[in-house]
Amino acid sequence: MGELWRLLIVFFQIGLFSIGGGYAIIPLIQELAVEKYAWVSQRIFTDIITISQMTPGPLAVNASTFIGLQIAGIPGAIIATFGCIISGVGISILLYRFFRRHNKSIYVLEALNGLRSASLGLIISAAATLLLLTFIGTSTISVVAYVDWIAVAVFAGSLFVLRKWKVNPILLMVLTGILGGIIQIKS
Template sequence: MTERLIELFYAFWQIGFFSIGGGYAIIPLIQEQVVEKYGWLTEKVFADIITISQMTPGPLAVNTSTFVGLKAAGLPGAAAATLGCIISGVVIALLLDSFFQKHSGSYYIPKILNSLKAASLGLIMSAAAVILLLTFCGTSDYKAIQDLDVISVFLFLGAFFAMRKWKLNPILLMVICGILGGFLYI
């Protein structure tokens, strides 16, 4: 059990340390660690955890680390994974704040930040592709497109259209889609 706790702490310390872009940008990194490397979760359970993590208050990475740790090793696992995820971010934030305060007038800092924004956008788009594949095909493997879940596609398109056209409250939209999905998948 102690070995699993150390693995959880270390895996989420890495995720927290290398999560440039945060939020959705780190979903592929989390998936690589918890599904592919350690095998703590299946892709289906991972997709469910990402969904739940989005609906619960707090940052996506922290919520996901807590749920993964809970699933992999109970409450001690949740604590180890969450602490691992948070600690590196806190240390990096303190160091970056000090660095930017010291070099606030530099010509190069805005250039570096622009390149980090571009990298972050690429990571977010990759995460979007993973979420779409998991939702529509049940796996993140793009080759599974023939297993397309048509109901999920129509729910997605309906929610997207309703959000863009009528600016519905996201919580209300999730409740509506959850109810519709409950009826459609029965």
């Protein structure tokens, strides 16, 4: 199967299961793009997720565009993005029609409450994955792990500055990006 077809099918799947939102889908994108197909490394995946969060649009769509670009250039970006979007459009149309018919049902409302709880668990899992990738360079905890103490210090300092002085998060991201670039150059 050609890479473009594989990109279309994989990102159609990702779009199909990204109902919980951007953060909830990070583990599935990681499993498929990093572990199963080895399209990108853990480090590049972390960079793609970071950039996807900073650019306008849904995280899964942005990630699909960046990964598609890495794999097959502009055609890959277009195909992966289309695959990610088309399933969501179809699901949205079906859900709209369903909820218009059943908007007063207590069962439907309770099912939505259960889905919110599941999404919260997926978001917590995604946050833990991102922290592990940032601090130890892998998404699994191992007995012998290299801890990037500089990343921990920058994270803790940023969190402190954000909470204490309520600095604009975008300004803080720019400043920590510059700091990271300086640290990278000196290393």
